[in-house]
Amino acid sequence: xxxxxxxxxxxxxxxxxxxxxxxxxxxxxxxxxxxxxxxxxxxxxxxxxxxxxxxxxxxxxxxxxxxxxxxxxxxxxxxxxxxxxxxxxxxxxxxxxxxxxxxxxxxxxxxxxxxxxxxxxxxxxxxxxxxxxxxxxxxxxxxxxxxxxxxxxxxxxxxxxxxxxxxxxxxxxxxxxxxxxxxxxxxxxxxxxxxxxxxxxxxxxxxxxxxxxxxxxxxxxxxxxxxxxxxxxxxxxxxxxxxxxxxxxxx
Amino acid sequence: xxxxxxxxxxxxxxxxxxxxxxxxxxxxxxxxxxxxxxxxxxxxxxxxxxxxxxxxxxxxxxxxxxxxxxxxxxxxxxxxxxxxxxxxxxxxxxxxxxxxxxxxxxxxxxxxxxxxxxxxxxxxxxxxxxxxxxxxxxxxxxxxxxxxxxxxxxxxxxxxxxxxxxxxxxxxxxxxxxxxxxxxxxxxxxxxxxxxxxxxxxxxxxxxxxxxxxxxxxxxxxxxxxxxxxxxxxx
Numbered sequence: 411x412x413x414x415x416x417x418x419x420x421x422x423x424x425x426x427x428x429x430x431x432x433x434x435x436x437x438x439x440x441x442x443x444x445x446x447x448x449x450x451x452x453x454x455x456x457x458x459x460x461x462x463x464x465x466x467x468x469x470x471x472x473x474x475x476x477x478x479x480x481x482x483x484x485x486x487x488x489x490x491x492x493x494x495x496x497x498x499x500x501x502x503x504x505x506x507x508x509x510x511x512x513x514x515x516x517x518x519x520x521x522x523x524x525x526x527x528x529x530x531x532x533x534x535x536x537x538x539x540x541x542x543x544x545x546x547x548x549x550x551x552x553x554x555x556x557x558x559x560x561x562x563x564x565x566x567x568x569x570x571x572x573x574x575x576x577x578x579x580x581x582x583x584x585x586x587x588x589x590x591x592x593x594x595x596x597x598x599x600x601x602x603x604x605x606x607x608x609x610x611x612x613x614x615x616x617x618x619x620x621x622x623x624x625x626x627x628x629x630x631x632x633x634x635x636x637x638x639x640x641x642x643x644x645x646x647x648x649x650x651x652x653x654x655x656x657x658x659x660x661x
Numbered sequence: 662x663x664x665x666x667x668x669x670x671x672x673x674x675x676x677x678x679x680x681x682x683x684x685x686x687x688x689x690x691x692x693x694x695x696x697x698x699x700x701x702x703x704x705x706x707x708x709x710x711x712x713x714x715x716x717x718x719x720x721x722x723x724x725x726x727x728x729x730x731x732x733x734x735x736x737x738x739x740x741x742x743x744x745x746x747x748x749x750x751x752x753x754x755x756x757x758x759x760x761x762x763x764x765x766x767x768x769x770x771x772x773x774x775x776x777x778x779x780x781x782x783x784x785x786x787x788x789x790x791x792x793x794x795x796x797x798x799x800x801x802x803x804x805x806x807x808x809x810x811x812x813x814x815x816x817x818x819x820x821x822x823x824x825x826x827x828x829x830x831x832x833x834x835x836x837x838x839x840x841x842x843x844x845x846x847x848x849x850x851x852x853x854x855x856x857x858x859x860x861x862x863x864x865x866x867x868x869x870x871x872x873x874x875x876x877x878x879x880x881x882x883x884x885x886x887x888x889x890x891x892x893x894x895x896x
Binding site for chain 1: 791792794795797798799801805809810813816888890891892893
């Protein structure tokens with residue numbers, strides 16, 4: 411009986427139980443960047459983390475990616491070979507073309523697979539032989555998305571992937587991200603400071619507080635993405651701000 | 662050329678032969694096969710010493726650039742080696758290891774290794790942590806990381822070490838040949854110095870300079886262009 415009940419529970423892809431993360435400062439003393447964090451992600455969910463800038467959101471992602479190991483606690487995640495990341499900067503290798511950058515992350519036996527469908531969705535076909543220095547920021551970010559999705563990762567980490575783009579380009583990229591995600595559903599965790607962006611993309615929003623950061627509250631969005639109009643977005647933005655205010659009475 | 666002919670004709674002295682005399686010496690040496698033999702011997706030594714110096718020097722340099730602790734321990738030795746005169750290393754090498762080819766090439770390489778190390782250490786210090794993190798997240802293996810992430814970032818430093826390396830090495834090779842080898846351009850120059858045959862000395866020098874120009878324009882520059890192809894015009 412319990413076996414059947416277990417199999418109906420959504421599968422957990424990432425489980426974070428962190429007690430804290432401090433950084434030693436050069437002049438002595440310590441910066442307590444991250445407080446107690448406890449949350450988990452279910453398979454094929456899209457979660458956004460929002461919070462004030464400098465609150466430790468990026469540090470949290472770095473801990474998940476294994477780039478920061480100095481924290482107390484545990485982070486359980488899937489087979490490590492199926493994690494992909496899109497960083498704030500595209501981080502494409504400038505001496506490799508767009509196509510080479512994408513193929514490079516694949517294991518050797520898959521290096522020759524066709525990328526046509528992926529480049530088609532992202533409209534990268536015309537620039538696949540371009541070097542990153544020849545791309546606009548928007549195109550470079552698309553190439554970085556292609557590099558992440560080509561791995562068909564179980565867990566996709568995105569750190570403000572659409573920051574410093576104009577509204578039209580950012581909107582276009584969000585659409586492309588969603589169409590990729592629908593085509594190839596994966597568990598996504600994205601950090602953003604833009605609550606509107608989070609509302610349009612996520613099915614769950616985690617609100618982080620000021621340093622040392624912790625989860626102030628969360629909001630589950632079950633309205634389908636097509637029905638999230640301006641009024642709905644305003645409503646969610648209000649709710650998220652309320653969670654922030656409630657826990658930070660001084661702000 | 663005109664100035665050279667003018668001055669040498671006016672001087673009419675053995676110490677500055679005319680371009681024509683130098684050309685004649687060149688042709689004589691070429692026809693006897695001596696030129697190719699000695700030029701070849703010198704070139705092989707340059708190539709061997711260069712390869713040894715680049716491989717060992719860059720391996721140490723990359724290691725020191727990545728590990729501060731290793732750098733603190735090895736750095737005084739690098740400074741010491743950088744400041745020992747080439748002649749001392751050559752003489753000691755011949756005394757300790759004998760008048761043989763290995764001692765000759767080893768001495769030349771040892772003169773160049775600290776320069777390569779210092780250049781590549783700067784390169785390894787400036788490696789981008791962003792690319793290293795990307796490589797870590799995407800689980801790049803050691804070989805993939807080296808070929809696609811690390812070496813391309815070090816390319817300008819390799820180019821700098823190569824340029825200064827080839828020039829320095831061929832000058833030191835001549836000294837090594839002069840002191841303890843029985844062939845090569847250095848040996849020939851020493852021989853014609855004793856005979857006071859300046860025309861042949863100049864013929865050998867010019868022949869070698871021409872070879873080095875060919876190396877620069879036919880090998881080094883095309884390689885440079887190839888590895889910098891991605892720095893092209895922005896669209």
